[in-house]
Amino acid sequence: MIDLSTIWAGLLALSIFIYVILDGFDLGIGVIFPFLDNDDDRAIAMNSVAPVWDGNETWLILGGGGLFAAFPLAYAIIMPALYAPFIAMILALVFRGVAFEYRWRDKRHEKTWDRAFHFGSFVATFMQGIVLGAFIQGIEVEGRAYAGGWWDWASPFTFTCGLALTAGYALLGSTWLIMKTENGLRDRAYAIAKNTGRATLLFIGIVSIWTPFLSPKIAAQWLSFPHIFFVLPVPILTLVLAAITAWGLTKRKDNVPFLATIGLFGLCFAGLGIGVTPYIVPHVITIQQAAAPDVSLSFMLVGALIFLPLILGYTAYSYWVFRGKIDPKAGYH
Amino acid sequence: MEDLAVTLARAQFAFTMSFHIIFPAFSIGVASYLLVLEGLWLKTGKDEYLSLFKYWRKIFAVAFGMGVVSGIVMSYQFGTNWSVFSDKTGPVIGPLMAYEVLTAFFLEAGFLGVMLFGMGRVSKRLHFLATFMVALGTLISATWILAANSWMHTPAGYSINEVGQFIPENWMEIIFNPSFPYRLVHMVLAAFLTTAFVVGAVGAWHLLKDKNTATARKMFSMAMWMAAIIAPIQILAGDLHGINTLEYQPAKVMAMEGHYESHPHGAPLYLFGIPDDKAQELKFAIGIPNASSLILKHHLHAPLDGLDTIKAEDRPPVVILFWSFRIMVGIGMMMLCVGIISVFLRWRKKLYDSPLFHKFALIMGPSGFVAVLAGWITTEVGRQPYTVYGILRTSQSIGPVEAPAVGASLIAFVIVYFALFGAGTYYILKMMGQSPEDLGPLTESPVRIASPHLLEGENND
Known part of the structure; x- marks a missing residue:
């Protein structure tokens, strides 16, 4: 059961989860950017992620590169199937990525780059939600290739997933700001987090109920033995974490909402995982079928075992260097 | 239709790749230059080296950002347009790229924050280490991606399996291909x-x-x-x-x-x-x-x-x-x-x-x-x-893509790249037009906010 391809599926899932959390909060800041009170607050919000966003986005490259390397067949099927959302996501990431630097270089067009940052973040998030939705919804495969049309991904369900992820990232972004800032900006972030928190919870409910109707195979898997023992605690824990988030937001415990939100994301991720394993293209191609030969997987595993801990170490160090609240005074240059 | 899709996909790859290669070609060199400048500053204590370091660091930040985002495009384009290539070569080329991400991209991005915004927050020695890691990352990155690219020119150390995939036989032969x-x-x-x-x-x-x-x-x-x-x-x-x-x-x-x-x-x-x-x-x-x-x-x-x-x-x-x-x-x-x-x-x-x-x-x-x-x-x-x-x-x-899809995305890439990277090039030229002498005081007290434009002025602390 535990073979190289399973280990790689786990590592890839871990990379994607780390990506979702890390880029999730900095994309989320882009999503809520126009809802901040003034330019000073927007400057502080952007500064709170400026030193780390490159690193956060690198996990996306590992996700794409890792899929290509470990599961080339899955990569070759999923990418053409989700052609338009991926291209839109990539272009949106280009817009918001350059805005980090351009905003400071061109005071005259600051508003333009703020808009690029906001819409880029929003579109990238929305497209990632669509990718997630399309993945659950299923992909048509014939032989070793995608066999559907190039608009198959578009459906009410995938658009709902797009909105759901937007709400989720906005919650991550606003709770990150609560943790990193003070005064007016923090107050605003609290207000935004309460709204995005409600929206996130609502969407988790909608998608969770919709998924088994859309994909009977996921439903069957959720209800089958022994999966059901893993599935049952998920909704209960979700409610517990939602309550903790709400408590942190009302009692103004600055660090609690962000950490609890990460937990919420973790549970959703686990729920999805239980519903689709051992498939990598849900219910068509299994992890084993898509895996590169063992000689590729073992060669990479050596690197991953050496470098992933190092990467996590110096990433943590970088976060530690820029730890604590950002001094808002420094924003008034 | 089939031939047009190939032509368009090739045009798209050539276009996005040509734009992308400009930034790494520049940032590999500038990263090493920054390392030399900071090293000379630490050794001699001369302000002119620090001025030059800060001057080129600002330019590096913009070029590096453009390199990162145009690079993400590349890692997904293999799949969107060239999925048959991906399926067949994935077992050989994929691990090389995975190593590039693991050993280089994270190194660059992880230490970039400290290099750009960490002066005054960490010791001089640690900051120099961060600059070194960024420079090292650019070179490691070049090594892996050129190994992968070279293998496409002079393939070695592989066999072909029953579904037509290239299967690695000898990694040393693959990496150190002729x-x-x-x-x-x-x-x-x-x-x-x-x-x-x-x-x-x-x-x-x-x-x-x-x-x-x-x-x-x-x-x-x-x-x-x-x-x-x-x-x-x-x-x-x-x-x-x-x-x-x-x-x-x-x-x-x-x-x-x-x-x-x-x-x-x-x-x-x-x-x-x-x-x-x-x-x-x-x-x-x-x-x-x-x-x-x-x-x-x-x-x-x-x-x-x-x-x-x-x-x-x-x-x-x-x-x-x-x-x-x-x-x-x-x-x-x-x-x-x-x-x-x-x-x-x-x-x-x-x-x-x-x-x-x-x-x-x-x-x-x-x-x-x-x-x-x-x-x-x-x-x-x-x-x-x-x-x-x-x-x-x-x-x-080429994968099962249709010419209109590839054509539409090609047009989108052309418009977005010219607009955004055109603006970036303009900003870089503007920064180059400023004299390093006009950077302002070189105080090294702690900087409390991570924004490039604030580093240039004096600090509040």
């Missing part, structure tokens, strides 16, 4: 030269405005040393790379040289000519008799085969290669001229008093980018009609 060492050296030197000429041009610009600017003198001097030392080495490295190509991809060299016909008694080096693929001849050819045999075979009368020995469907397009190769070599020779003149002027103690030479250096500023692009066009177009040379044809590498 063209890899030459390509790596040639590209890294190209990155250093490209940066040297950009730095030299910025120095020259400020010298032309005021020849007494200390920082301008310093960067101009450093850049000219690089030009004088690296340009000749690069020409030698390029020559060795060419000989390697002759061994493994002779058709590419035939096209570069414009050798439609075979030369059993020594081939001429064509300096000029108009390649005519239809007639299969080089019109208006001006060449040096037997010189090509001398360069490639180190013997005046060594026989060299021409494209007439290659099947028509296996020939690369001659017109593009013939010209791109000449552009690259021409620029290389001009770079060598700059290097030699700079040594002469330095010897006569006139390096900072020669406005004409400064103007020449200024014009040569973007030449490295042109040479890098021309070089890559030569090697990649020369790989045609294959993606994996001699084995997997380009026309058989």
Whole structure:
């Protein structure tokens, strides 16, 4: 059961989860950017992620590169199937990525780059939600290739997933700001987090109920033995974490909402995982079928075992260097 | 429809790749330059090194950001347009790219924050370590991606399984495939030269405005040393790379040289000519008799085969290669001229008093980018009609995409890239137009906010 391809599926899932959390909060800041009170607050919000966003986005490259390397067949099927959302996501990431630097270089067009940052973040998030939705919804495969049309991904369900992820990232972004800032900006972030928190919870409910109707195979898997023992605690824990988030937001415990939100994301991720394993293209191609030969997987595993801990170490160090609240005074240059 | 999709997908790859390669070519060089500047500052304590470090760091930040986002495009484009290629080569090329991400991208991105915003928050030693890690990351990245690229030119250490996938047999043979060492050296030197000429041009610009600017003198001097030392080495490295190509991809060299016909008694080096693929001849050819045999075979009368020995469907397009190769070599020779003149002027103690030479250096500023692009066009177009040379044809590498989808995304890429990277280039040029002397005080008290524009001013703490 535990073979190289399973280990790689786990590592890839871990990379994607780390990506979702890390880029999730900095994309989320882009999503809520126009809802901040003034330019000073927007400057502080952007500064709170400026030193780390490159690193956060690198996990996306590992996700794409890792899929290509470990599961080339899955990569070759999923990418053409989700052609338009991926291209839109990539272009949106280009817009918001350059805005980090351009905003400071061109005071005259600051508003333009703020808009690029906001819409880029929003579109990238929305497209990632669509990718997630399309993945659950299923992909048509014939032989070793995608066999559907190039608009198959578009459906009410995938658009709902797009909105759901937007709400989720906005919650991550606003709770990150609560943790990193003070005064007016923090107050605003609290207000935004309460709204995005409600929206996130609502969407988790909608998608969770919709998924088994859309994909009977996921439903069957959720209800089958022994999966059901893993599935049952998920909704209960979700409610517990939602309550903790709400408590942190009302009692103004600055660090609690962000950490609890990460937990919420973790549970959703686990729920999805239980519903689709051992498939990598849900219910068509299994992890084993898509895996590169063992000689590729073992060669990479050596690197991953050496470098992933190092990467996590110096990433943590970088976060530690820029730890604590950002001094808002420094924003008034 | 099928053929149009291939053409459009190739155009898209060529377009996004050409834009992308510009940024790494520059940031590999600047990262190393920043390392040298910070090291010299720590060693000598001279403010001019710190000024230059901060000056080029700002420019690096913008170029690096553009490199990251244009790079994400590349890692997904293999799948969107070239999914059959991905499926077949994934087991071999995929791990090389995974290693690039694991050993290089994270290193660069992880330490970039500290390098850009961490001065004053961490010790000088740790900050220098961060700069070192960023520079090291750029070089490791180049190593892996060139191993992967070289394998596509000179595949080795693999077998093919029942579904047509390339299966790794020997990783050392795969990584150290026959063209890899030459390509790596040639590209890294190209990155250093490209940066040297950009730095030299910025120095020259400020010298032309005021020849007494200390920082301008310093960067101009450093850049000219690089030009004088690296340009000749690069020409030698390029020559060795060419000989390697002759061994493994002779058709590419035939096209570069414009050798439609075979030369059993020594081939001429064509300096000029108009390649005519239809007639299969080089019109208006001006060449040096037997010189090509001398360069490639180190013997005046060594026989060299021409494209007439290659099947028509296996020939690369001659017109593009013939010209791109000449552009690259021409620029290389001009770079060598700059290097030699700079040594002469330095010897006569006139390096900072020669406005004409400064103007020449200024014009040569973007030449490295042109040479890098021309070089890559030569090697990649020369790989045609294959993606994996001699084995997997380009026309058989494309995924189940339709021409309208590829066409629409190509148009989107063109518009977005020109707008965004055009703006970025403009900002970089604006920053280069400012003198490093105008950066403001160099106080190193803790900076409490992570924004590049705030680092330039004084601190509140």
